[in-house]
Amino acid sequence: MIDRLQKRLALARAEPGDGRDLARYRWWQVPGRALFHLDPGGSGPPVHYTVDVRHWGNQAAGTVRAQLFRDGRQQAVSKLPAAFAVEGGVIEVAMSAVGMKRCHYVTHHGAARQLRPDPRSAEGLRARFEDRHPAASRWVGVASVLALTVGIGLLALQVIDPLSNVPPVEEYFGHIEVPFTPPLWFTTTSAVLAATASTERALRLRYRSWIDAIGN
Structure with a gap:
């Protein structure tokens, strides 16, 4: 609000x-x-x-x-x-x-x-889908949250390594090794899915800064 x-x-x-x-x-x-x-x-x-x-x-x-x-x-x-x-x-x-x-x-x-x-708008079409197929709509919502969560995880992996090289951080925590580096195809696919998920949530006016902003 x-x-x-x-x-x-x-x-x-x-x-x-x-x-x-x-x-x-x-x-x-x-x-x-x-x-x-x-x-x-x-x-x-x-x-x-x-x-x-x-x-x-x-x-x-x-x-x-x-x-x-x-x-x-x-x-x-x-x-x-x-x-x-x-x-x-x-x-x-x-x-x-x-x-x-x-x-x-x-x-x-x-x-x-x-x-x-308005029923003719994208938001209205999404609302109509929810009214007609409530179970499927809930699963789409769950999938959107999962896609954004994966996006946040990948973002964290990309930030950890350069952040741990900052002298004050490295002195306090030591160098943090990234457990694995995801392949490019996985990163690209996850980015596309995260963007799609954010758009889907926007059609329902579902916005939380901790996931919708960070996940993109």
């Missing part, structure tokens, strides 16, 4: 939208466009929010932006991580290097729920 200071900065960063209509979702946008929906409910008149994020851009330069649409009209725009004030709470949006890691509605009482992915 975005902490209080980050949330305040993100809320201040949001700019008013220009009222444009929400662009239609095209099939060829599946790899690079995320679309999430929210009906916050409450005692007031019904309202529908949509968060539109185009993945392909430079996050550091601020070209990856989240757009907030209210009933199909652009209400606000912000670079990521973003926070939009809406009825009853805040919509928080954030990305990792491989995809979405957060798109949640957080109420003023602190309760959080993920927005509903």
